[in-house]
Amino acid sequence: MEEQYIKHRYEPIIPSKEEWPVVKLARERKEFVKKVAELAESRILSLTGNNPDILKEELETTLYREKLRIKQNPWAVDPDDEREFWSEVKAALLQVTTESHASKAKKMEAYQEILGKITSRYAEEIASNFKASHYKFTRSVVTYGFSRLLNAARVKGFKSIFSNQYTLQDKIQITGQTDQIRDLATKGTIVMVPTHFSNLDSILIGWIISVLGMPPFIYGAGLNLFNISIFAYFMNALGAYKVDRRKKNLMYLETLKTYSKEAIQFGCHSLFFPGGTRSRSGMIESKLKLGLLSTAIEAQRANFQNGINDVSGKIFIVPVTINYHFVLEAPGLIQDYLSITGQERYYKENDEFSTSYKISKFLVKFFTKGSDISVSVGRAMDVMGNFVDADGNSLDKRGRIIDTRDYFLSEGKVTVDPQREEEYTHMLGKRIVEEFHKINRVFSSHLVAFVGFELIKAKNPKLDLFDLIRLPEEDIVIPYEEFKNACQMVLDQIFELKKKGLIDTAPHIERSMDEIIHHGLDNVGMYHAKRPLIRDKEGNIVTEDISLLYFYHNRLHGYALEKLF
Amino acid sequence: MPWRNSSKPKLVGVVGVGSFGAAIANMLAEKNPVMVYARKEETVSEINNSHTAAGRDLNPGIVATSSPEELCKACEILFFMIPSAGFMEVVKNFAPHLHPYHLIIHGTKGLSLNLPGGESLETVKSLRRSQILTMSEVILQETVAVRVGCLAGPNIAKELSLGHPAATVIASKYNEVILEGQRLLRSEKFQVYGNSDIVGVELSGVLKNIIAIAAGALAGLGLGENAKGLLISRGMVEMVHLSKALGGSVQSVIGLAGVGDLVTTCNSVDSRNFTVGYRLAKGETLDQILETMEEVAEGINTVRIIDAFLKTAGIRAPITESLHRVLFEGSSIEEALQFLMKFPFSVDIDFV
Numbered sequence: 020m021e022e023q024y025i026k027h028r029y030e031p032i033i034p035s036k037e038e039w040p041v042v043k044l045a046r047e048r049k050e051f052v053k054k055v056a057e058l059a060e061s062r063i064l065s066l067t068g069n070n071p072d073i074l075k076e077e078l079e080t081t082l083y084r085e086k087l088r089i090k091q092n093p094w095a096v097d098p099d100d101e102r103e104f105w106s107e108v109k110a111a112l113l114q115v116t117t118e119s120h121a122s123k124a125k126k127m128e129a130y131q132e133i134l135g136k137i138t139s140r141y142a143e144e145i146a147s148n149f150k151a152s153h154y155k156f157t158r159s160v161v162t163y164g165f166s167r168l169l170n171a172a173r174v175k176g177f178k179s180i181f182s183n184q185y186t187l188q189d190k191i192q193i194t195g196q197t198d199q200i201r202d203l204a205t206k207g208t209i210v211m212v213p214t215h216f217s218n219l220d221s222i223l224i225g226w227i228i229s230v231l232g233m234p235p236f237i238y239g240a241g242l243n244l245f246n247i248s249i250f251a252y253f254m255n256a257l258g259a260y261k262v263d264r265r266k267k268n269l270m271y272l273e274t275l276k277t278y279s280k281e282a283i284q285f286g287c288h289s290l291f292f293p294g295g296t297r298s299r300s301g302m303i304e305s306k307l308k309l310g311l312l313s314t315a316i317e318a319q320r321a322n323f324q325n326g327i328n329d330v331s332g333k334i335f336i337v338p339v340t341i342n343y344h345f346v347l348e349a350p351g352l353i354q355d356y357l358s359i360t361g362q363e364r365y366y367k368e369n370d371e372f373s374t375s376y377k378i379s380k381f382l383v384k385f386f387t388k389g390s391d392i393s394v395s396v397g398r399a400m401d402v403m404g405n406f407v408d409a410d411g412n413s414l415d416k417r418g419r420i421i422d423t424r425d426y427f428l429s430e431g432k433v434t435v436d437p438q439r440e441e442e443y444t445h446m447l448g449k450r451i452v453e454e455f456h457k458i459n460r461v462f463s464s465h466l467v468a469f470v471g472f473e474l475i476k477a478k479n480p481k482l483d484l485f486d487l488i489r490l491p492e493e494d495i496v497i498p499y500e501e502f503k504n505a506c507q508m509v510l511d512q513i514f515e516l517k518k519k520g521l522i523d524t525a526p527h528i529e530r531s532m533d534e535i536i537h538h539g540l541d542n543v544g545m546y547h548a549k550r551p552l553i554r555d556k557e558g559n560i561v562t563e564d565i566s567l568l569y570f571y572h573n574r575l576h577g578y579a580l581e582k583l584f
Numbered sequence: 585m586p587w588r589n590s591s592k593p594k595l596v597g598v599v600g601v602g603s604f605g606a607a608i609a610n611m612l613a614e615k616n617p618v619m620v621y622a623r624k625e626e627t628v629s630e631i632n633n634s635h636t637a638a639g640r641d642l643n644p645g646i647v648a649t650s651s652p653e654e655l656c657k658a659c660e661i662l663f664f665m666i667p668s669a670g671f672m673e674v675v676k677n678f679a680p681h682l683h684p685y686h687l688i689i690h691g692t693k694g695l696s697l698n699l700p701g702g703e704s705l706e707t708v709k710s711l712r713r714s715q716i717l718t719m720s721e722v723i724l725q726e727t728v729a730v731r732v733g734c735l736a737g738p739n740i741a742k743e744l745s746l747g748h749p750a751a752t753v754i755a756s757k758y759n760e761v762i763l764e765g766q767r768l769l770r771s772e773k774f775q776v777y778g779n780s781d782i783v784g785v786e787l788s789g790v791l792k793n794i795i796a797i798a799a800g801a802l803a804g805l806g807l808g809e810n811a812k813g814l815l816i817s818r819g820m821v822e823m824v825h826l827s828k829a830l831g832g833s834v835q836s837v838i839g840l841a842g843v844g845d846l847v848t849t850c851n852s853v854d855s856r857n858f859t860v861g862y863r864l865a866k867g868e869t870l871d872q873i874l875e876t877m878e879e880v881a882e883g884i885n886t887v888r889i890i891d892a893f894l895k896t897a898g899i900r901a902p903i904t905e906s907l908h909r910v911l912f913e914g915s916s917i918e919e920a921l922q923f924l925m926k927f928p929f930s931v932d933i934d935f936v
Binding site: 403405415416417419421422423425426428429430431436438439442443446 | 594660679680683684685727728730731757758759760
């Protein structure tokens with residue numbers, strides 16, 4: 020009983036490119052950047068309580084950190100005039116401080132001018148350089164390139180490179196509330212929040228959005244990716260704005276948040292990876308980075324403040340999970356995770372074979388072997404985590420229509436309360452994590468990895484994680500029958516959870532247990548030099564890399580399944 | 585016409601007119617018009633006609649209703665002042681009429697259970713934290729209201745109605761809820777503190793009821809002040825550990841809602857929980873005591889829930905455990921006391 024996936028390409032919801040919010044934004048780029056800079060400036064002023072001393076301190080901190088960054092961590096993408104700019108800031112600051120006779124108001128004015136220069140510079144740097152023509156080109160390169168490779172792989176023979184027998188959609192399955200997201204994208208503004216396991220995710224999501232017929236979403240991409248000019252081209256084409264993780268000063272962060280908030284208010288659909296970075300442990304994100312998420316709530320409140328109370332001003336949060344049998348970067352990620360959590364308890368054994376493959380090699384392998392990816396689109400929610408109906412109305416748990424605006428009211432008026440919105444952001448973060456777990460699809464490979472690791476753990480009850488991963492791999496042997504029984508036990512519980520709507524499964528998991536295990540072992544981390552789980556010649560289950568096994572096992576973390584052992 | 589609405593101050597709602605509910609309604613009525621909710625029609629007409637509730641005097645400005653809908657429409661801020669046993673049901677009745685703009689502050693010092701259908705405390709094998717709900721968690725689970733707070737502290741209703749000086753803690757994750765509570769309740773005789781650790785403050789109020797029963801028992805046995813000092817101090821340590829295990833912070837337990845309330849309740853012959861312990865020590869059984877009590881002693885139910893949680897979580901809390909044996913397992917007070925005196929407490933304070 021294989022499930023039907025979405026295999027057709029959807030009609031675009033907005034046929035005319037000129038009408039795409041991201042195109043409109045690109046057309047008004049100059050004014051938009053100016054507006055962001057000004058708004059960021061006034062936000063920082065209010066954060067510093069309009070106090071010249073505090074503002075001065077913030078300016079000095081920013082200057083100090085920026086000078087340090089330029090010296091210690093320069094990147095190719097950094098503009099040439101950086102040194103010059105910050106020297107000017109320094110000179111200007113010095114001048115104000117030496118004018119001891121100047122009045123408080125005068126000083127404030129001078130500091131404010133410096134602040135304005137900084138936010139303008141940051142806003143300009145963050146802003147995307149979207150060009151519709153580049154977008155179209157990139158999209159066709161991605162689709163064309165991927166499909167050619169795919170056909171070359173699946174249909175034997177050289178000529179097959181020109182065959183259209185298989186399309187990318189056979190490889191990447193899209194499931195879930197796809198109609199809803201398309202529909203709501205024409206009514207309000209979408210903020211998509213996917214799980215993040217691999218660097219492939221942003222390209223993948225970009226492609227999915229275009230398959231679903233939606234105009235491109237804007238998203239924050241790490242500035243480091245723009246170091247490579249070919250990447251920079253693709254990123255710009257996909258509507259990315261730039262996030263520089265080196266800059267942690269108040270002024271930069273506020274400008275970035277303002278940019279995101281204003282873009283949402285402008286009507287640009289956005290994409291946040293709410294985990295902030297790829298999941299190092301392989302677990303579904305449980306703690307989200309709330310900075311950018313808070314901008315969705317702020318934008319929603321601002322729309323209400325501006326009297327946009329109908330669906331056109333509504334912001335919809337759509338969680339998305341991406342499921343892989345295989346994460347290219349897994350060895351590096353799990354090593355990061357173990358050394359961060361284990362500190363002195365973890366030391367990496369030097370092992371050249373466990374390093375990742377090169378991306379090109381991976382792509383060839385990816386298309387020549389059958390490793391599928393599925394993307395599940397969750398139900399849309401309002402910014403408070405309430406589900407919404409077909410018209411975009413928020414519903415409470417009993418299905419009653421409620422007004423999202425009410426969350427921002429006090430004494431009948433929409434009010435700005437940063438502390439309240441901070442709590443709301445926490446709540447939204449929690450709801451997204453909850454939804455991630457519900458729409459997460461269990462693959463055979465997740466099941467076998469989970470069971471494999473838990474059995475090893477159960478056999479060594481006295482060892483903690485860091486002892487476990489140092490067990491000699493050749494000593495670990497799980498008899499097949501025992502493994503199979505444990506798989507059945509876990510799978511039964513997964514189906515129990517599924518009945519309650521707490522998890523989802525891929526169709527291949529409804530085959531016989533022997534087939535599931537076979538499929539799982541074939542697929543789990545299939546391109547790693549050292550496989551997390553295989554069957555040996557006697558038919559027993561063994562591992563070649565227990566850290567990797569732990570990584571893939573973590574995908575089923577958070578469902579209390581380990582209590583079965 | 586909106587300008588007319590804004591000039592007229594909104595009503596403040598109070599749900600429940602037991603002794604504490606009535607006292608709070610009266611305090612609120614000093615500054616703002618108040619509407620109270622009572623389930624029984626007789627109580628409603630008693631309040632509206634003779635300005636008393638079960639014989640307690642109410643401010644003549646207070647109006648009463650038996651309709652959750654009317655109360656929710658008239659008020660933006662609601663004080664829920666009902667015993668924990670009926671809390672879930674009342675909240676469910678209110679849920680269809682509540683909107684996200686409502687602010688809710690409750691004053692209930694008890695716990696509720698969230699068990700799968702058909703299960704009860706007797707049948708369930710284990711009790712996890714997720715199955716225990718504080719009252720604010722009940723509100724968050726059952727309604728769309730999110731701006732929720734609680735009221736806790738040494739607030740004996742009788743003394744409040746006499747106008748003696750007192751103070752309370754309003755705890756909420758939202759500053760606006762704390763500020764609103766302070767604005768409505770604060771007076772020359774009543775100080776209001778804020779705390780952002782709502783679960784910790786709720787747990788303080790809940791857990792101190794256990795110690796209050798034990799204090800009553802010591803008094804009933806006539807064991808004197810040394811024993812009481814010992815109990816209060818060990819009781820506080822137990823509260824800290826339990827509160828931490830359930831998600832509260834140490835700070836809240838040593839604040840007004842924790843130690844403050846603990847000392848008051850352990851010295852108060854009017855406290856229902858204290859009375860339960862006192863009468864137990866005088867040789868009555870739990871059933872005999874319950875037959876003659878007008879309002880519920882929250883501590884009894886709390887002991888049962890916490891004891892079940894202890895068994896699941898595998899932690900020890902000697903005072904709670906021995907009370908559970910006395911209340912539900914047929915142990916005598918003397919045996920319990922002996923157990924406590926033999927229990928190997930070794931360190932005085934191990935949590936700061």
